[in-house]
Amino acid sequence: MTADVEVLGVSHRFGEVAALRDVTLSIGAGRFAVLLGPSGCGKTTLLSVIGGFLFPSAGRVRIAGRDVTGLPAARRPTTTVFQDYALFPHMRLGANVAFGLRMRRVPRAEREARAEAMLRLVGLEGMAAKMPHELSGGQRQRVALARALAVEPEVLLLDEPLGALDLKLRRQMQDELKAIQRRVGTTFVHVTHDQEEAMAIADEIVVMNAGRVMDQGPPERVYLRPRSRFSAAFMGEANFVPVRLRREGDGIAILGPFGTHPLPAERLADPAATGGRAELAFRPEHVNLGDAPPGTLDLGEGTVRDIAFSGSHRRARIALDALDGGEIVAYLPQAMEVSATARLRLHLDPARAILLPAEDGESRCGG
Amino acid sequence: MAAVRAARRQRLRGFAFVLPALLWTAAFFLLPFAFMVAMSLWRRVGGRILESWTLENYADFFGRPHFLEGLANSLEITLTVTVISVLFAYPLAWIIAEKVPERWQRAALMLAVLPFWTSYVVRSYAWLLVLAHDGVVNRALLAVGLVEAPLVLASTRTATVIGFVHFFVMLLTLTIYANLRQLSPNYARAAADLGAGPVRIFLHVILPLTLPGVMVGAFLTFVLAIGDYVTPQILGGNNELVLPQIIMLQIGRRADLPSASAMAIVLMAVVTLVYFACARWLRLERA
Amino acid sequence: MRRLADGLALGYVVAVYAFIYLPVAVLVLFSFQESRLPIPPFDGPSLRWYAAVFADRRLTDALANSLLVALLSSALAALLGFLAAYGLARYRLPASGLQRALLTAPLSVSYLIIGLGLLIMFSRLGVPRSLLTVGIGHTVINLPLCFAITYSQMGAHQENVERAARDLGAREWQVMLLVTAPMLLPAILAGFLLSVTFSWDEFIIAFLLSRFDVTLPVEIWSLLRSGLNPRNNAVGSVVFLFSFALVLVMELLLFRRGRRR
Amino acid sequence: MPGNTRVSLGRRAFLGGMAAAGAAAAGLRAGRARAAESLNALVWCDHTDPALIRPFEEAFDVRVNLKEYEGTGTAFSIIEQSAPGDGDVFVIDGIDVPRAVDAGILAPLPEEELPTADLFPELVMAESHVRDGRTWAISEKFGYNTISYNREKVDPADVMDMAVIWSEKYAGRIAIYDYYLPIIGLVAIGLGKKTSELTEADLPAIREKLFQMKKVAKLVGDVVASQTALATGEVDILVGGGEWVTAGLAAEKPELDWVLPKQGGLRWSQSIGIFADSTRKDLALEFVKYILSPEGQARLATSSCYWAMPANRRAGEVLTPQQKAALRWDDQPAYLARAQLYPAPDAELDARMQDIWTEMLQQ
Numbered sequence A: 001m002t003a004d005v006e007v008l009g010v011s012h013r014f015g016e017v018a019a020l021r022d023v024t025l026s027i028g029a030g031r032f033a034v035l036l037g038p039s040g041c042g043k044t045t046l047l048s049v050i051g052g053f054l055f056p057s058a059g060r061v062r063i064a065g066r067d068v069t070g071l072p073a074a075r076r077p078t079t080t081v082f083q084d085y086a087l088f089p090h091m092r093l094g095a096n097v098a099f100g101l102r103m104r105r106v107p108r109a110e111r112e113a114r115a116e117a118m119l120r121l122v123g124l125e126g127m128a129a130k131m132p133h134e135l136s137g138g139q140r141q142r143v144a145l146a147r148a149l150a151v152e153p154e155v156l157l158l159d160e161p162l163g164a165l166d167l168k169l170r171r172q173m174q175d176e177l178k179a180i181q182r183r184v185g186t187t188f189v190h191v192t193h194d195q196e197e198a199m200a201i202a203d204e205i206v207v208m209n210a211g212r213v214m215d216q217g218p219p220e221r222v223y224l225r226p227r228s229r230f231s232a233a234f235m236g237e238a239n240f241v242p243v244r245l246r247r248e249g250d251g252i253a254i255l256g257p258f259g260t261h262p263l264p265a266e267r268l269a270d271p272a273a274t275g276g277r278a279e280l281a282f283r284p285e286h287v288n289l290g291d292a293p294p295g296t297l298d299l300g301e302g303t304v305r306d307i308a309f310s311g312s313h314r315r316a317r318i319a320l321d322a323l324d325g326g327e328i329v330a331y332l333p334q335a336m337e338v339s340a341t342a343r344l345r346l347h348l349d350p351a352r353a354i355l356l357p358a359e360d361g362e363s364r365c366g367g
Numbered sequence B: 001m002a003a004v005r006a007a008r009r010q011r012l013r014g015f016a017f018v019l020p021a022l023l024w025t026a027a028f029f030l031l032p033f034a035f036m037v038a039m040s041l042w043r044r045v046g047g048r049i050l051e052s053w054t055l056e057n058y059a060d061f062f063g064r065p066h067f068l069e070g071l072a073n074s075l076e077i078t079l080t081v082t083v084i085s086v087l088f089a090y091p092l093a094w095i096i097a098e099k100v101p102e103r104w105q106r107a108a109l110m111l112a113v114l115p116f117w118t119s120y121v122v123r124s125y126a127w128l129l130v131l132a133h134d135g136v137v138n139r140a141l142l143a144v145g146l147v148e149a150p151l152v153l154a155s156t157r158t159a160t161v162i163g164f165v166h167f168f169v170m171l172l173t174l175t176i177y178a179n180l181r182q183l184s185p186n187y188a189r190a191a192a193d194l195g196a197g198p199v200r201i202f203l204h205v206i207l208p209l210t211l212p213g214v215m216v217g218a219f220l221t222f223v224l225a226i227g228d229y230v231t232p233q234i235l236g237g238n239n240e241l242v243l244p245q246i247i248m249l250q251i252g253r254r255a256d257l258p259s260a261s262a263m264a265i266v267l268m269a270v271v272t273l274v275y276f277a278c279a280r281w282l283r284l285e286r287a
Numbered sequence C: 001m002r003r004l005a006d007g008l009a010l011g012y013v014v015a016v017y018a019f020i021y022l023p024v025a026v027l028v029l030f031s032f033q034e035s036r037l038p039i040p041p042f043d044g045p046s047l048r049w050y051a052a053v054f055a056d057r058r059l060t061d062a063l064a065n066s067l068l069v070a071l072l073s074s075a076l077a078a079l080l081g082f083l084a085a086y087g088l089a090r091y092r093l094p095a096s097g098l099q100r101a102l103l104t105a106p107l108s109v110s111y112l113i114i115g116l117g118l119l120i121m122f123s124r125l126g127v128p129r130s131l132l133t134v135g136i137g138h139t140v141i142n143l144p145l146c147f148a149i150t151y152s153q154m155g156a157h158q159e160n161v162e163r164a165a166r167d168l169g170a171r172e173w174q175v176m177l178l179v180t181a182p183m184l185l186p187a188i189l190a191g192f193l194l195s196v197t198f199s200w201d202e203f204i205i206a207f208l209l210s211r212f213d214v215t216l217p218v219e220i221w222s223l224l225r226s227g228l229n230p231r232n233n234a235v236g237s238v239v240f241l242f243s244f245a246l247v248l249v250m251e252l253l254l255f256r257r258g259r260r261r
Numbered sequence D: 001m002p003g004n005t006r007v008s009l010g011r012r013a014f015l016g017g018m019a020a021a022g023a024a025a026a027g028l029r030a031g032r033a034r035a036a037e038s039l040n041a042l043v044w045c046d047h048t049d050p051a052l053i054r055p056f057e058e059a060f061d062v063r064v065n066l067k068e069y070e071g072t073g074t075a076f077s078i079i080e081q082s083a084p085g086d087g088d089v090f091v092i093d094g095i096d097v098p099r100a101v102d103a104g105i106l107a108p109l110p111e112e113e114l115p116t117a118d119l120f121p122e123l124v125m126a127e128s129h130v131r132d133g134r135t136w137a138i139s140e141k142f143g144y145n146t147i148s149y150n151r152e153k154v155d156p157a158d159v160m161d162m163a164v165i166w167s168e169k170y171a172g173r174i175a176i177y178d179y180y181l182p183i184i185g186l187v188a189i190g191l192g193k194k195t196s197e198l199t200e201a202d203l204p205a206i207r208e209k210l211f212q213m214k215k216v217a218k219l220v221g222d223v224v225a226s227q228t229a230l231a232t233g234e235v236d237i238l239v240g241g242g243e244w245v246t247a248g249l250a251a252e253k254p255e256l257d258w259v260l261p262k263q264g265g266l267r268w269s270q271s272i273g274i275f276a277d278s279t280r281k282d283l284a285l286e287f288v289k290y291i292l293s294p295e296g297q298a299r300l301a302t303s304s305c306y307w308a309m310p311a312n313r314r315a316g317e318v319l320t321p322q323q324k325a326a327l328r329w330d331d332q333p334a335y336l337a338r339a340q341l342y343p344a345p346d347a348e349l350d351a352r353m354q355d356i357w358t359e360m361l362q363q
Helices: A043-051 A095-104 A110-121 A137-150 A167-184 A193-202 A220-225 A227-235 B002-040 B054-061 B067-100 B103-115 B119-130 B138-144 B155-184 B183-194 B197-225 B230-235 B245-253 B257-277 C001-030 C048-055 C055-088 C096-108 C109-124 C130-154 C156-169 C172-185 C185-201 C204-209 C216-225 C230-260 D009-031 D051-058 D072-080 D094-102 D161-165 D180-190 D201-218 D223-231 D241-250 D281-292 D294-301 D313-317 D321-327 D329-338 D348-359
Strands: A005-014 A017-027 A032-036 A058-065 A078-081 A155-159 A187-192 A204-209 A212-217 A239-248 A251-256 A259-263 A277-282 A287-289 A298-309 A313-320 A325-331 A344-349 A354-355 B043-046 B049-050 D037-043 D062-068 D090-091 D140-151 D176-177 D216-220 D239-240 D257-261 D263-275 D340-341
Touching: A005 A043, A005 B049, A017 A043, A017 A204, A017 A212, A032 A043, A032 D180, A043 A058, A043 A078, A043 A155, A043 A187, A043 C156, A058 A259, A078 A137, A078 C156, A078 D090, A095 A110, A095 A137, A110 A137, A110 A227, A137 A155, A137 A167, A167 A187, A167 A193, A187 A193, A193 A220, A204 A220, A204 A227, A212 A220, A212 D348, A227 A239, A227 A277, A227 A354, A239 A325, A251 C109, A287 A325, A313 A344, A344 B049, A344 C230, B002 B257, B002 C096, B002 C109, B002 C130, B043 B257, B049 D313, B054 B067, B054 B257, B067 B103, B067 B155, B067 B197, B067 B245, B067 B257, B067 D176, B103 B155, B103 C230, B119 B138, B119 B155, B119 B230, B119 C001, B119 C216, B138 C001, B155 B197, B155 B230, B155 C001, B155 D161, B183 B197, B183 C048, B183 C109, B183 D180, B197 B257, B197 D161, B230 B245, B245 C109, B245 D072, B245 D348, B257 C109, C001 C230, C048 C230, C055 C096, C055 C130, C055 C156, C055 C172, C055 C185, C055 D051, C096 C130, C096 C172, C109 C130, C109 D009, C130 C185, C130 C204, C156 C172, C156 D037, C172 C185, C185 C230, C204 C216, C204 D340, C216 C230, C216 D223, D037 D072, D037 D281, D051 D062, D051 D281, D072 D090, D072 D094, D090 D094, D090 D281, D094 D241, D094 D263, D140 D180, D140 D241, D140 D281, D140 D294, D161 D180, D161 D239, D176 D180, D176 D223, D180 D201, D180 D239, D180 D263, D180 D348, D216 D223, D223 D239, D223 D241, D223 D294, D223 D340, D241 D257, D241 D321, D263 D281, D281 D294, D294 D313, D294 D321, D321 D329, D329 D340
Parallel strands: A032 A187, A032 A204, A078 A155, A155 A187, D037 D062, D037 D090, D176 D216, D176 D239, D263 D340
Antiparallel strands: A005 A017, A005 A058, A204 A212, A239 A251, A239 A277, A251 A259, A277 A354, A287 A344, A298 A313, A298 A344, A313 A325, B043 B049, D090 D263, D140 D239, D140 D257, D140 D263
């Protein structure tokens, strides 16, 4: 069972606070979508709207083409895995998992068999007689998943299901979640504020901030070609340098501290912003060392201010001469030992450069 | 629009859950109170209740020294009891919470409040036996030679106070212990870390943090003690009557419900005043 | 220094415990007195006063009455309290603060006053006094207790669990019956049992509102007024044993398992 | 919230146990409701002795429900707060029977069924019991409110004078029985007044003596408190005491004694009648007849709450010599001659007396 989800112009207010502002998005059937954003920025609210726990002040929700906006949770083809799992504390695991089937008046023998199958699916075979409080956090999480999947929903909603687990367990569960989603084929809508988790499991990431959708697309696209400064900054680290733009033939040229440099027009997310101010963004891992070969964007020389070893690379803060001492972050190779105050020459592959429309200030929700 | 209608439907359904309890409270708490207020404004004259409105019952109460003295006795005894009970209970609760090993704490606490469950009436009677002229206390004191003649304990205000304190030490130990346990041990650790000694930790950290809980317990003590009839009646020897005893005299011996009502309302007013006086420490309800 | 402090603490605890247990010990000890006066010297042990207690039909009747009133009034209080807590915790209701205040108000009013109010109302309305009126009075004092205990346990976590049930297709009554009530059973039961012990031991309301059928504390009161007698000690000891058993049950069933975690 | 994550067989068993307890309590009640009828009696505590009540219950297969009280005011207060028909039998101070008749509480008794002729003549009390040619109640038990004392600690000569109750000699060793009528009566006797002739004008003097008494008294107690105080050595003199305090304790505390001082003492008597609103008058009459029978009288005289003389002389055939000795059966003619009755104030004087009493307690 699977279905697509469409959210059309949904807004929701809690008193004075606008939690969702005109959100429109669509998630294809069978996809694993992740709503990503800092806490308090509307992603859980959006999930509640899709799940039928909240009725939006404006807008519509469609599942499998059917308008479900006014339907309560019980009558939607969705189920939810809650952040605190919300297992029924007084029921054994079997009864927990079979609860939805019981509500659907499935005969006892059948629902017990289905519950057992579901527990097997999540790797808790033979534990149907245990009580929730006898389980570890990760196991409870699996029971919650089994319970929500047992009724074969068309869409499964997961509200930060891994938030309470420690890092290692979380990574492991990510893989399992992904595998289970593949097997059951149900559309998953998963909420998290962990961008690594999002990239690890999502077919599609929806970046949200301040009640708005900031970006939506496959993880690679969202990471490499973010469509807003917010999503660039939220999805990993990025450096931002203000530049001016000029149309130059088919493409555009950027004018800024690093001189004038031509770029292909498709680099710019929003062509309407062309001609005005923009921001050049680039990821720290894309900064290269040494003299700039032709065709690359020369960042000039800079002084290392601070360097820290972080396992796969060394993270350096470098004050660039071209920016009058303004700092950027660059990831230097693990093998390279650099002392603070060292002078380095840096350049950038223009294919990796991101051009973003200039924005006024940061988001109001913070990170 | 649908959302508004749904919200109203929700409200009505929620109200339906609360309604039985509200109706019960209205019918058997508010309404009787209204009856009592009306009754207090009537008079009992010559064996009948005269249903004409008057404040004479209140005038009587405030005009007769032996009634007013009852109120004064009530206040004195109750305040004494409250203070002594807190002073006894706090150290006990603290020792149980801090000094007793974790696994024995619950047992220690249970042990401390077990006699709480003896019948209330019987407990006062037992104190009468203990404090009697020939009772255990006097026998023991005489045997040890601490006193030469038996102490006069039973049938005095002291006996009433002892009976009350016995009951409320248990109650307060329970509440204060719960309070102390709720405190994170990190408060004390932080204070100790910053150089405070045990005394200062207690005075500046533990005591202020537990004060609201203590106040709730003390208020509860006050309310229960000032309205109690059994303990002073059994232990006080009819000396220095408290207000509930006087109220019961009006009900029991003269069927004078009007003046009993007026006194009950005065008693309630006193409790309410005390409540407002301590209101800022009292959060009986969940915020 | 530290040892001295610990010694003082121990001494204090022993002293307070002795104070707390003194009357109980005397009560129980002299219930085994042989002669007619429950004061030193002790001349027992004898079970004659216990025999007298169990042979006294008025006492055994009162005991049954007390049990009945306590169980029924507490069950009603627990039910009403749970429903009200559910409504107030789960729905946004107008003036909910006022409703909560009203429901908990009887907590801060003396039993004597509650009893007097009911006495006046019942006699003005011509309602004869009976165990029923006593039960009504006890429900009035226990309802706020059951409500407050249940309400305080209705946290956001439980709300999420209820949402999960709804999400899985449960109707409102199913949510309440299959999820909320069982989940809150410890709180509901705690309220119920506390109410049972309160009602079981309540004197003044029962005294004012009963007539020929009385509850145990009222009967004991009459006993106390009708002569000095180790039988009173025996009754008191029996009642104590009963309450103690109830508390023990409460402790073992409701709290011990919770403590282990 | 660790407390709410478990359900166990234990809890189910517990709920079952509670239900069983409820059922047992209900069953117990149902079982005793099997008795064909019940009879409600408003009585003094001496009627609650099973040894007295059970023979009647067995003979007539009924259940007797007893509500006890102390003091006529209390009784009237209870009756006023009851629904009509609540009660069947009423035991009341003999002196207060006219008040009850005035209030229309009592039903007339069939004279021919009562053993009036067997009563001590002083206890017939026609002026109280008979009105308009009909009998409304009959005496069942009597005794004295005088002075009880501990012979080992008090000089018997001292208690022969009523003034002992307000003298400083025994200050702090005196208890006062908490019932305003007999004590006010005793004080009146001590002042040389006649209890039957008390008026508002006598009150100031009585009040003064009462206050004086309160000053030297240790406590003012109901039946049990005053009895306890005397028996435990708390006090040595009980004002208002009599055989009802000491006779029952004769075996354990032979040193407790009582006297009629030279000024005399107060005689109390209880009468029994039937409520006008009773719906079971026949049964009620059987109860009255049982109480007045020699056997009933003997049991009543020696009932556990307090002993006192039976009104019916023929009880003497049933009582043992020891019991008769404790009751001082043979001294009765002399006592009866010297004792006065309780004061019988009208409603207004009664209220004044109660006010004085409350004031005295508060001293």
